[in-house]
Amino acid sequence: MSACEFESLEKCLETHLPEAEITEVKRILFGKDTKKLDLPSCAVNAASERGFELKGYKFEAVQEQLRPPREIRVGLIQHRIVLPTDAPILDQINAMHSRVGEMVEVAAMCGVNIICFQETWTMPFAFCTREKQPWTEFAESAEEGSTTRFCQELAKKYNMVVVSPILEREELSGTLWNTAVVISNSGNVLGKSRKNHIPRVGDFNESTYYMEGDTGHTVFQTQFGKIAVNICYGRHHPLNWFMYSMNGAEIIFNPSATVGALSEPMWPIEARNAAIANHCFTCAINRVGTEHFKSEFTSGDGKKAHHDFGHFYGSSYVAAPDGSRTPGLSRTCDGLLVVEMDLNLNRQISDKWSFKMTGRYAEYAEELTKAVRRDFKPNIVKE
Numbered sequence: 001m002s003a004c005e006f007e008s009l010e011k012c013l014e015t016h017l018p019e020a021e022i023t024e025v026k027r028i029l030f031g032k033d034t035k036k037l038d039l040p041s042c043a044v045n046a047a048s049e050r051g052f053e054l055k056g057y058k059f060e061a062v063q064e065q066l067r068p069p070r071e072i073r074v075g076l077i078q079h080r081i082v083l084p085t086d087a088p089i090l091d092q093i094n095a096m097h098s099r100v101g102e103m104v105e106v107a108a109m110c111g112v113n114i115i116c117f118q119e120t121w122t123m124p125f126a127f128c129t130r131e132k133q134p135w136t137e138f139a140e141s142a143e144e145g146s147t148t149r150f151c152q153e154l155a156k157k158y159n160m161v162v163v164s165p166i167l168e169r170e171e172l173s174g175t176l177w178n179t180a181v182v183i184s185n186s187g188n189v190l191g192k193s194r195k196n197h198i199p200r201v202g203d204f205n206e207s208t209y210y211m212e213g214d215t216g217h218t219v220f221q222t223q224f225g226k227i228a229v230n231i232c233y234g235r236h237h238p239l240n241w242f243m244y245s246m247n248g249a250e251i252i253f254n255p256s257a258t259v260g261a262l263s264e265p266m267w268p269i270e271a272r273n274a275a276i277a278n279h280c281f282t283c284a285i286n287r288v289g290t291e292h293f294k295s296e297f298t299s300g301d302g303k304k305a306h307h308d309f310g311h312f313y314g315s316s317y318v319a320a321p322d323g324s325r326t327p328g329l330s331r332t333c334d335g336l337l338v339v340e341m342d343l344n345l346n347r348q349i350s351d352k353w354s355f356k357m358t359g360r361y362a363e364y365a366e367e368l369t370k371a372v373r374r375d376f377k378p379n380i381v382k383e
C-alpha cells in the first residue's frame with residue numbers, strides 16, 4: 001500500500017488491535033477519550049451525498065460554580081483541489097468556492113460557530129514550482145478580494161466566524177503575503193494575520209513568493225472566544241505559539257499545507273504540544289491529495305525532475321490543553337471536523353499544571369535579549 005492510499009492511523013489501529021487493548025492504546029496515544037458528537041442526520045446525509053467525511057467530537061470541562069460553561073463549536077475543513085492546476089485561474093477559484101461553500105453549509109447544520117479553512121485554500125500549493133506565472137495571479141486583496149466577499153456572505157448567512165487563509169496581494173504596495181483573513185460572524189472583516197515564518201525546506205520554496213508577516217501575534221476577540229492563526233510552518237516554532245497565547249488566544253488555528261515524506265511524524269506532536277504548553281486549544285488543518293504541475297521542477301537534491309510535490313496527508317485534528325486530542329480526519333479524503341469545546345477548560349488546566357504561572361518569562365526575556373546580540377557569549381562553564 002502506498003502512502004497516499006493509507007487512510008488513517010486510527011482506522012488501522014481499530015482494524016487490527018484486539019478489543020481488550022484498543023482502549024488502553026488510545027488512552028496512551030490520544031489522552032482522555034473525546035466523546036463522539038451526535039450530529040444531525042441532515043448533515044450526515046449531506047456530507048455523504050457531497051462526498052466528504054464528517055466527524056464530530058466533544059471536549060468536556062468541569063462544571064464550575066461561578067462561571068457558566070463556554071461551549072462553542074469549531075469546524076475544520078480539509079480538501080483537495082477541484083480542477084487541474086492548468087485550468088483557467090478564475091475557474092479554479094470558483095470551483096474551490098463552490099466546494100468549500102457546500103461544506104460550510106454542512107458545518108452550519110452542525111452548529112459550528114468558528115470555521116477555519118486550509119492554508120491558501122483557493123489555489124494549488126504551487127510554490128514548489130518557483131514559477132511566478134500564473135500562480136501569483138491567485139493573490140487577492142484581504143479586504144476587497146472575491147474570496148473575502150464570498151466568506152463575508154457565508155459568515156453573515158450562517159452567523160459564523162470564518163478564518164480564510166489566502167495568498168494576499170496588498171493593494172497599495174503590490175506585496176504578496178500568506179495571510180489568514182478573519183471575518184466576524186457579523187460579516188465584517190475583523191482583521192488579518194500574516195504568516196510569520198516562511199519555510200526554507202524541501203520543495204517549500206515559498207520565500208520566492210512572499211515575505212515574512214508583519215502583523216505580529218494578533219489575537220481576534222470574536223463573539224465565541226479569542227482566536228489566533230499560526231500559519232503552517234509557524235507550528236515548528238514554539239515561541240510563535242507562545243506569543244499568540246501571551247496575547248490571550250484561547251484557540252489557535254494552524255492552517256497548513258504539508259506532505260508526508262517531510263513532516264508527517266511531527267504533525268501529531270507539534271500542535272498538540274502547543275495546546276499543552278500554552279493552556280489553550282489548537283486546531284491543525286492540512287490539505288489532501290497530490291497536485292500535478294505541468295512544468296517539471298527539481299528539489300535541488302540531485303534527484304530527477306518531477307511534476308508533483310508528493311501527497312498532502314490531511315489528518316486535521318484538534319488538541320486540548322489537557323493533552324487529549326481528537327482522532328484525525330482521513331489522510332486521503334475531503335473532510336469536515338466539528339469539535340465542541342468548553343473554553344473553561346483552558347483556565348482549569350492552567351490552574352492544575354500552572355505552566356504559565358511557573359514560566360520564568362522575565363529571566364528568559366533578559367537572557368534572550370543578550371543572546372540575539374552580536375557580542376553574545378554563551379553561558380558555559382569549562383574546567
Ligand SMILES: NC(=O)NCCC(=O)O
Pocket residue numbers: 119199201204231232233234236256257258259262263
Ligand atoms: N506550507 C508550509 O509552510 N509548509 C512547510 C512544511 C511544513 O511545515 O511541514
